[in-house]
Every structure is written in C-alpha cells, then in structure tokens.
Amino acid sequence: MKFGVVARRDKEEALKLAYRVYDFLKVSGYEVFVDPETYEHFPHFSKEDLVPLNEMEVDFIIVIGGDGTILRVEHKTKKDIPILGINMGTLGFLTEVEPNETFFALNKLMEGDFYIDERIKLRTFIDGKNNVPDALNEVAILTGIPGKIVHLKYYVDNGLADEVRSDGLIISTPTGSTGYAMSAGGPYLDPRIDGIVIAPLAPIALSSRPMVVPATSTIDIRILTTTRNIILAIDGQFYTYLSPEVEISVRKSPRKTKFVRFSREVYPKYTLKIKKKF
Numbered sequence: 001m002k003f004g005v006v007a008r009r010d011k012e013e014a015l016k017l018a019y020r021v022y023d024f025l026k027v028s029g030y031e032v033f034v035d036p037e038t039y040e041h042f043p044h045f046s047k048e049d050l051v052p053l054n055e056m057e058v059d060f061i062i063v064i065g066g067d068g069t070i071l072r073v074e075h076k077t078k079k080d081i082p083i084l085g086i087n088m089g090t091l092g093f094l095t096e097v098e099p100n101e102t103f104f105a106l107n108k109l110m111e112g113d114f115y116i117d118e119r120i121k122l123r124t125f126i127d128g129k130n131n132v133p134d135a136l137n138e139v140a141i142l143t144g145i146p147g148k149i150v151h152l153k154y155y156v157d158n159g160l161a162d163e164v165r166s167d168g169l170i171i172s173t174p175t176g177s178t179g180y181a182m183s184a185g186g187p188y189l190d191p192r193i194d195g196i197v198i199a200p201l202a203p204i205a206l207s208s209r210p211m212v213v214p215a216t217s218t219i220d221i222r223i224l225t226t227t228r229n230i231i232l233a234i235d236g237q238f239y240t241y242l243s244p245e246v247e248i249s250v251r252k253s254p255r256k257t258k259f260v261r262f263s264r265e266v267y268p269k270y271t272l273k274i275k276k277k278f
Contacts, residue, residue: 121136
C-alpha cells in the first residue's frame with residue numbers, strides 16, 4: 001500500500017503528529033508521500049517523498065487536521081482517494097479518530113479492518129462550463145456587497161422552485177447539511193440519504209424556506225440583480241466573483257469523496273457533534 005500524509009499547517013501539534021505517522025508507516029515498510037505545504041511548515045520529512053496533492057497516486061491519504069484540511073485535500077486531489085481523518089480541528093465532522101487513537105487506527109487500516117464511506121459531491125456549471133472544484137459540503141451564491149441583498153430565482157428540474165431576495169442561496173450535500181446550510185435554517189440530512197438541501201440565506205420573505213430535493217435533480221439559478229457582481233463560494237475553500245448575467249447550474253457530481261471508517265454507527269457520532277456545535 002501507498003500512503004499520503006497531509007497536516008494542518010497552522011498547528012504545530014498536527015505537524016508533529018504527521019511526522020510520527022509518516023515515520024511509523026515508513027518503518028512498517030510502506031511507501032509514504034507528503035505534500036509540499038506540509039513539508040514547508042515542518043521540514044523534517046525526506047525531500048524525496050514530496051508530491052503535490054494533485055499528483056498523488058496513493059491508496060490512502062492520512063489527513064491530520066480539521067474539516068478545513070480535509071476540504072483542502074478534496075479540492076486538490078484529482079482522484080477519489082480514501083481519506084482517514086485524524087481530528088486536529090474543533091469538532092471534526094469529517095474526521096474519524098482523535099489524535100490519541102491514531103496508531104490504533106493505522107493498525108486497523110493496515111489489517112484491512114475498515115470500510116469505505118462514500119459521500120456525494122456537487123458539480124457547478126457556469127454558462128455550461130465546469131471550471132470550478134466540486135463541492136463536498138456546499139455551493140453558496142452570495143451577495144457581492146455585505147449588507148446588500150441578491151435577487152434570484154432558482155429552478156429544480158426546470159420548474160421554478162422559488163424567487164428570493166436574500167443574502168444568498170446555499171446548495172448543500174448531506175455531508176454539508178451540518179455546516180453553512182444548517183446555520184441558515186436547513187435540516188440535518190442523514191449522510192446515507194441521496195438528497196440535496198437548498199437553503200436561502202437570510203431571506204426577506206418568511207415563505208422562503210429550505211427544501212430537500214433528490215440528488216438526481218438539476219438546480220438552475222438565475223440572478224435578477226443586475227447592478228453588482230455576486231460571489232460563488234465552494235466549501236469555504238474556493239471563491240470567485242461572477243457577473244449577474246451568468247447562468248449557474250448545480251447537479252450531483254460523478255465523483256465521490258471516500259472516507260475510511262471503523263464504525264457503521266451514524267447517529268451517536270453526529271448527534272453528539274451537532275449538540276456540541278449548537
């Protein structure tokens with residue numbers, strides 16, 4: 001097996017643990033690679049093992065960090081490589097184990113005592129072209145000027161779903177339903193459900209409510225505000241300004257995110273983390 005190791009860059013404990021994981025796997029006889037950004041912040045790895053994330057050809061990526069680090073890895077890798085997340089963040093909705101469980105988890109991984117949890121992603125098309133990363137959590141269309149609303153219509157499978165004046169619109173996967181979409185009043189969606197949450201962000205009309213649609217749906221957004229640009233944000237990792245004339249379409253991606261899991265229990269883990277968050 002081949003492994004990649006990636007660490008949160010702003011936390012020394014995460015970088016030190018990443019090196020211990022790297023050393024453990026090397027001593028165990030495996031090929032191990034490290035992304036240059038991890039090396040840059042903790043230059044103790046062998047330079048011969050440096051490989052950019054978009055070039056990694058490994059069986060698993062060990063990510064030591066929080067959800068943001070996992071999302072960064074997801075945006076930069078070109079293949080659906082299974083991720084084992086070790087929580088060095090706050091809540092770690094996407095991570096699987098805590099730091100003190102790291103080497104126990106690695107032994108289980110090497111023994112084959114795990115399963116792969118697949119999560120859907122969203123693909124965004126701008127004027128029919130896909131030039132932005134897929135979203136594991138959410139696609140957000142936001143007002144380009146704080147304090148100013150955006151006026152838009154959105155359609156589900158060519159049918160008008162709503163016309164809203166709001167701070168924006170969030171289109172979320174089940175994975176992202178515990179994040180930005182939930183803060184906007186959206187529901188928690190069990191990750192085993194093949195659905196998409198659409199949540200207006202601070203709408204003026206009380207009748208504009210979040211909804212859940214099948215993941216097979218195509219969601220089209222038309223901007224009616226023509227005097228200013230809007231912001232397209234994906235997973236809080238990628239941002240770009242768009243002119244109001246563009247046509248935005250969001251649908252389920254053919255790619256999936258794969259997580260290494262050791263327990264098939266969904267509710268105890270997520271219920272506890274949601275209670276801690278709120």
